[in-house]
Amino acid sequence: MSKEEFTYSFKKNLQQIQELEKYIMQLPGQQAIAALKAVTASIENLEVFKEEMQTTLEVMKDVQEKLLQQNETIIAECKIYHDLFEFAPNAYLFTDAKGIVIKINNAAAALLNVLPNLLIGKSLISFVSKKDRLLFLTKLKQSLNVNSVQEWEISICPLEGQAFDAILLVKPGRETSRGLDVLQICVHDITKYKQLAASQQIPALSAPMEKPNGLDGLRVLFVDDEADSRELIAAVLMQHGVVVTTVTTVTEALLEVERSRPDVILSDIRMPDEDGYALIKKIRALEAQKGWQIPAGAITAYLAEDRAKAIKAGFQSHLHKLAEPKELIAMVAQLAGRSEK
Incomplete structure (x- = not known):
């Protein structure tokens, strides 16, 4: 009334x-x-x-x-992270377990020579060269059972464009809002590297691409109930070679910590049921039992969130979700004791 x-x-x-x-x-x-x-x-x-x-x-x-x-x-x-994903210089996309495109940014769409909105719901396999399709399908089926970043080398055929050799960095994940298993994929065109190596202008690369910084292989667990936030922060970290595992609840986070013992934990503060403060309290209690020390950073979407309160609760760092990607990377590097480059 x-x-x-x-x-x-x-x-x-x-x-x-x-x-x-x-x-x-x-x-x-x-x-x-x-x-x-x-x-x-x-x-x-x-x-x-x-x-x-x-x-x-x-x-x-x-x-x-x-x-x-x-x-x-x-x-x-959401707009900042949406823009970050859409206009990232690297090509990113998300597919379901069958390779159907769920999300794709402008850089990835440009590689395939198709407008982004026209690719949603389409199969990525239609852009894989025929000789690599069986391999691609096999890796798709296997990928969801591997909890790490995988590297696939395949040939991609853009629409009405020249085929090119590509490295796909693939990380399995879970889209809980839709109840879907998803694959987070970063695509790199390595044609020029192979051409230079073939012409002996540079030595053949022992690895298909050079990692951009010193965070390669760092294992980060990110806890957030918001799907967009999980996907976009994971994309930023993956761009820097980080192996990201995302979960949505404190219960899932504790199970993952006991299972894999990540190098760094990032957690949203405001979550339903149990929040980030409850999580860090339980993490520190678990550490006392196991003799572990896992650095943790708090991430919040609220401008008034108290940094001092987060630090006192047990987090080593605190960052707002509206911060620049470079600040996020700097925080993760500091928590892990690694160089950003």
Whole structure:
């Protein structure tokens, strides 16, 4: 009920009570007195109720304004990470277990010579050369059972374009909002490297591509209930050679920590059920039992989140989700004790 509807209803009820009061005045003696007392008490209770409702409406208005502000912050955050994914210089895409494209950025679409929106729902295998399709299908089936970044070398045939040799960095994941197993794929065109090696202008590469920094192979566990945040932060880290495992709950995170003991843990603070503070408390308790020391960083979408509170709770670092990607990489490198380059 809105404030206007409540005011109208209150006035209508008050008018009815006044009419009832006039009727009571016509009753004999003690009946009239008793009835008037009851009506008076009802009016007083109605006045108290009106004040309580007005207070509640004001509180609801404040809550609504705060929710709107938080929603604006979340929208701004999503836009930043969406733009980061869309306009990243490296080619990224997400497929399901059958190789159907779920998400793709501009760089990947440019490699395939097709507009991004036209690739959603299409099979990536249609862009794989015929000689490599059987290998590609086999690796697709195997990939979801391997919890690490895999490197596939295949030949890709863009639409109405020249085929090129590519390295695919493939990491399995889980899209919990859709209940899908997904593959996070980064595509690198290595044609020029192979051509230079063949012409003996440079030595043949022992590895298909040079990693861009000193984070290669670092194992990071990222905990966040928001699918977009998980995918985009994972994409940033994977671009720097990090092996990322994403989970959505504290329970899943604890199971993963015991199973694989990651090098670094990153966690969102605000999550339903159990939050990031509950997670770090349980992680530190587990470390005490196991004799481990796993550095952890807190990540938050809320501008007012208290950094001091996060550090006191047991995190070593704290970063806002709106921070630049280079700040995220710097934080992870610092937690891991590695150089960014």
